[in-house]
Amino acid sequence: MSRVNDSNNFLSIGKSLPRKEDRRLLTGQGRYLDDIQVAGELHACFVRSPYQHALILAIDTEAAEAAPEVVAVVTGKDLAEWTTTHRMAPPIDGLLPIEMTALPADKVRFHGDPVACIVATDRYLAEDASELVEVDYEPLDPVCDMFKAMEDGAPLIEKDMGTNLISHQTFETGNILHVMESAGRVVESTFSTPRQTPLPIETRGCIAEWDEGTQHLTVHVGNQAPHPYRSALAGRLKLKETQVTVIVPDVGGGFGQKIALYREELTIAALARHLKRPVRWREDRMENLLAASHAREDFVRTRAAVDANGRITGLTLELVEDFGAYCFFPANYLARVVAVILTGPYDIGEYAFDVKVVLTNKCGNGPMRAPMAITSWVMEGTIDNIARELGLDPVQVRRLNMVADDAYPHVMATGETMEDINPGAALERGLEAIGYADFRRRQEADREHGIYRGLGICSVVESTTYGSKFYKAAGIPGSGHECAWVKVDPSGTIRASAGVMATGQGYETSFSQAVAEGLGVNPQDVDIKLGNTDIAPYGMGSRGARGGTAGGGTLYLAATGVREKALAIAAKLLGLNTAYQLTMRDGRVCRLIDDDIQETDLTLADIARTAYLDPTRLPDGMEPGLEVTRAYDPPPMTYSNSCHFCEVVVDVPTGAVEISRYVVVENCGNVLNPQIVEGQQLGAIVMGLSGSLFEQVVYDESGYNQTGLLADYLVATASDMPNIEILSVATPNRRTPIGLKGMAEGGVMGSIGAISNAVSDALSPFGAVVENHPISPSRLRLMLREKT
Amino acid sequence: MKPAPFTYHDAQSLEEALALLAEHGDEAKLIAGGQSLVAMMNLRLAQPGHLIDINGIAGLDGIERDGESLLIGALACHADIAGSDLVREACPILADAAGHIGQYAIRQRGTIGGSLSHADPAAEWPLMAILMDAKIEIAQPSGDRRTVEGADFIQSIYTTDLGPDEVLTRVRFPCVERDEGWAFKSFARRRGDYFIVAVGATLALDGAGRVSRLRLALGGMEVTAIRLVEIEQEAIGNTPDGDWIEHIAAAARGAGEPADDQHADAEYRRELACVLVTDALAEALNRSGRG
Incomplete structure (x- = not known):
């Protein structure tokens, strides 16, 4: 297998081939949901609750039904007849079960909760009619603060649950209590991220078509995991899974918001079936901001027991997450990962965590690129606080506590095994690039002139490509395996598919490289077919930075299977006893003679023609045809690592933060397409910076969402972002195909920590530490006013 | 996010626009670039029954x-x-x-x-x-x-x-006078956002280098921009130097009655006013005949 992981031997992967999909996407020829026209389609819009918590006493739809061109007005009562209730009750210790209907019939639970759906021949008319729906609400006391939600007597989101604390999980190593009690010094740190939203440029939406003749439902929807989505949809509509096809067209971004089956989409599918007409719904931006899954909103406290040198002898974590009112995912799912991987590259043997997840009257949470985004800030911010309290250099404290690169595999206190990573090398490479000693001199000199410069360092160990063993251990339903097929047609053209689905990541290009590498052809000759559940094999979809390793890795394995068969046929056609000395290069069979590679006259097309149309010439007992389907279950967790360095200047009079330099050192293993990986790295870093500096869903004290417009929910624009320098200390993973690792989320984790630590470093003369996001100018000024 | 129904009128002259306004009264709204109105209509915060487009009126853009x-x-x-x-x-x-x-x-x-x-x-x-x-x-x-x-x-x-x-x-x-300095300074969360606080200033000096006219206005401190008339008048005859700028900026800090919102509390607006007035006056002075 030496050939496999040695990047020097790759012919197709590791090359920055231009993205195949860009020809259509950049010339306006992409086909997104709104580009798909279905004859006779109807348009839907939803009536949403203006209350954050209220009983639904009655809904009068009569006037809306009588409005021009209105075809139907339905409520939760109608949907209850056509759909099942979703019960989220995985066997997870500390997690309470919760149920959810298609549309609420009893009460609304947040500002923006859908209560009725209007279907008309035109979206404008549907919205006109929506103003005529009269809902009789009886307002209830809302609870919009996660700490208040845990108090006795707090209003309950789910009355039957008897509490808002939907999940409470704890862990401790044997000696942690003793270590904390006997510690010479305990450094306490807190970290808060506000509620954010993934904000894909294309909002949610779908078109549902019911074929009455074949009793078949086809749903066009932007989604990251088409097959699990199909399973959920069929189940909730009481259809056989063979009665449902999910087709995912080009998608304008997902970031975790397009995984679950949402109530609106279920409603549209049920309506298409009920009305026997195609129904389209396109979420508008305000709905997306108010009612598509939110993310984050964590409060974290760490307590680190340290000796006088800054060596961490024990660490405890308390985490409270506000999950909102609805659970599209198990409520512990996101917060638990933070707790499990917190210690990252540091050798901390004694550890304990306490993780609470709380329901409130807000939009339900879901994953958002780096569900465990806060992890690295918490760990690295804790380290910086240790350094500040002890008067030590933060780099020295990192070096002192880090697991040596040659000591991997390393088992964390939580039992997770990290392997094939090099956080030490990444740290040192970055320090050299940034010129650490010189930076400290500049920082000191500039302070004399009122220029407050800061450097934030953030080491990231990113958990990626969760295998089925991880899911099983965490009690989460589902699997981490992936499935792919590669087919060579009789004419020799190559098509391949997998269950993952791109939402802008360039899979058609990087996957064609994986297939080309495995098969021995030119990537240009491989067509990747994704996103149609009737064509693609059942897979687990794109999430958790698994596209490259699970998707690309499985495709590579399937392609090597096709190559083996093709070469076996070639040996027979060439009159050889064995294919041992044969290989495929650019679609042509070659012979390996000593160190020389000699082309034969035989091509993949010749072999394919034989396999399909002249099977009597195949080796004895071989099946006709030339296609292979493979499933692959990655290791429980595949780790990649990176180290982020952010240099800022804080303008103390205004609180404005300027990022003057950003360097990241990455180890994401062998890569399929460096240009695409770089795009992922830049995108992830920018997403973290934007979240840290700007983004915040704001609910006022009564639970009214004040950020329903992009004028209010701020997101970074290109001109707000720095140039980002990317360096590499890549080493392959030795257990995945082609040495791949996931990498799409670490940039978010790292930039959140780096920018926060940088601002704290800049403001250290004032004793101010960033503990909350966003790091807005007014918040910094408030902090500085309190300190001076 | 679709507007309520409306009738669109494409006015080709000022007279036609005025006649349409006269006819439809409160029901009508003029539209030019539509950069605020269209968003308000899509949110149904504005629901004009008649939309009178004045972009076709010749000579109004000179x-x-x-x-x-x-x-x-x-x-x-x-x-x-x-x-x-x-x-x-x-x-x-x-x-x-x-x-x-x-x-x-x-x-x-x-x-x-x-x-x-x-x-x-x-x-x-x-x-x-x-x-x-x-x-x-x-x-x-x-x-x-x-x-x-x-x-x-x-x-x-x-x-x-x-x-x-x-x-x-x-x-x-x-028009500004020859050698009259000026400056516009604003602070926003992101480039291109509505400002949190903004300052406009013009500064003219007499032959002896003393202030002959100061215009100074602040945005973001009240529901409308405010002109700092008293400060402007007191400034006449002053010698503009660093201390003078500091004095004016300190006075501007107390101007108006700013309110708290999501992006800035009142105290932060006062701080910004002070910083921006300082910057604006320094730049205006620099641009003035003396600078």
Whole structure:
């Protein structure tokens, strides 16, 4: 297998081939949901609750039904007849079960909760009619603060649950209590991220078509995991899974918001079936901001027991997450990962965590690129606080506590095994690039002139490509395996598919490289077919930075299977006893003679023609045809690592933060397409910076969402972002195909920590530490006013 | 996010626009660049039954000089004003302020007349109108024209002196004097956002280097931009130096009664006012004859 992981031997992967999909996407020829026209389609819009918590006493739809061109007005009562209730009750210790209907019939639970759906021949008319729906609400006391939600007597989101604390999980190593009690010094740190939203440029939406003749439902929807989505949809509509096809067209971004089956989409599918007409719904931006899954909103406290040198002898974590009112995912799912991987590259043997997840009257949470985004800030911010309290250099404290690169595999206190990573090398490479000693001199000199410069360092160990063993251990339903097929047609053209689905990541290009590498052809000759559940094999979809390793890795394995068969046929056609000395290069069979590679006259097309149309010439007992389907279950967790360095200047009079330099050192293993990986790295870093500096869903004290417009929910624009320098200390993973690792989320984790630590470093003369996001100018000024 | 039903009218002349306004009264709304109105209609915060498009009216987008005045037609877009050599020469602070409005695409569509009529408290044009004692020219249903002072035109948040049957046609700004310094300074969360606080200043000095005229206005401190008239008057005859700037900035800090919102509390607005006035006066002084 030496050939496999040695990047020097790759012919197709590791090359920055231009993205195949860009020809259509950049010339306006992409086909997104709104580009798909279905004859006779109807348009839907939803009536949403203006209350954050209220009983639904009655809904009068009569006037809306009588409005021009209105075809139907339905409520939760109608949907209850056509759909099942979703019960989220995985066997997870500390997690309470919760149920959810298609549309609420009893009460609304947040500002923006859908209560009725209007279907008309035109979206404008549907919205006109929506103003005529009269809902009789009886307002209830809302609870919009996660700490208040845990108090006795707090209003309950789910009355039957008897509490808002939907999940409470704890862990401790044997000696942690003793270590904390006997510690010479305990450094306490807190970290808060506000509620954010993934904000894909294309909002949610779908078109549902019911074929009455074949009793078949086809749903066009932007989604990251088409097959699990199909399973959920069929189940909730009481259809056989063979009665449902999910087709995912080009998608304008997902970031975790397009995984679950949402109530609106279920409603549209049920309506298409009920009305026997195609129904389209396109979420508008305000709905997306108010009612598509939110993310984050964590409060974290760490307590680190340290000796006088800054060596961490024990660490405890308390985490409270506000999950909102609805659970599209198990409520512990996101917060638990933070707790499990917190210690990252540091050798901390004694550890304990306490993780609470709380329901409130807000939009339900879901994953958002780096569900465990806060992890690295918490760990690295804790380290910086240790350094500040002890008067030590933060780099020295990192070096002192880090697991040596040659000591991997390393088992964390939580039992997770990290392997094939090099956080030490990444740290040192970055320090050299940034010129650490010189930076400290500049920082000191500039302070004399009122220029407050800061450097934030953030080491990231990113958990990626969760295998089925991880899911099983965490009690989460589902699997981490992936499935792919590669087919060579009789004419020799190559098509391949997998269950993952791109939402802008360039899979058609990087996957064609994986297939080309495995098969021995030119990537240009491989067509990747994704996103149609009737064509693609059942897979687990794109999430958790698994596209490259699970998707690309499985495709590579399937392609090597096709190559083996093709070469076996070639040996027979060439009159050889064995294919041992044969290989495929650019679609042509070659012979390996000593160190020389000699082309034969035989091509993949010749072999394919034989396999399909002249099977009597195949080796004895071989099946006709030339296609292979493979499933692959990655290791429980595949780790990649990176180290982020952010240099800022804080303008103390205004609180404005300027990022003057950003360097990241990455180890994401062998890569399929460096240009695409770089795009992922830049995108992830920018997403973290934007979240840290700007983004915040704001609910006022009564639970009214004040950020329903992009004028209010701020997101970074290109001109707000720095140039980002990317360096590499890549080493392959030795257990995945082609040495791949996931990498799409670490940039978010790292930039959140780096920018926060940088601002704290800049403001250290004032004793101010960033503990909350966003790091807005007014918040910094408030902090500085309190300190001076 | 679709607007309520409305009837669209494509007015080809001022007379036609005025006649349509007269006919439809409160039900009608003029549209020029639509950069604020369309968003409000899509949110159904504005539901005009009749939308009168004035983009087709010839001659309403001119920029010209009339002696010591600069005349800017209501349909002149922000980008045209920002890029106008005439504006840069006659009243450069206007070009600078116009260049700070929104993003490139917004500046191509949004107009000075629309911005003034909308009267967003955090927009550049109302601040400039108040700072520069602009004269707002208005066509009345009778066909007669009337002129209103900038400070009288902008009455409150989203509220102006413009009647429902009137059309804002032109804005008259005074040209800055030779050697008169100026500066526009604003602070926003992101480039192109509505400002949290903004400052406009002009500074003219006499032969002895003393202040002969100071104009100073702040946006973001109240529901409308405010002119710091007392500070302006006290400044006359002062020698502008670092201490003087510090003194004025400290006085500006106490101006108005700012409110708290999501992006800034009142105290932060005061701090910004102080910083921005300092920067603006230093820059205006630098640009003045003495600088």
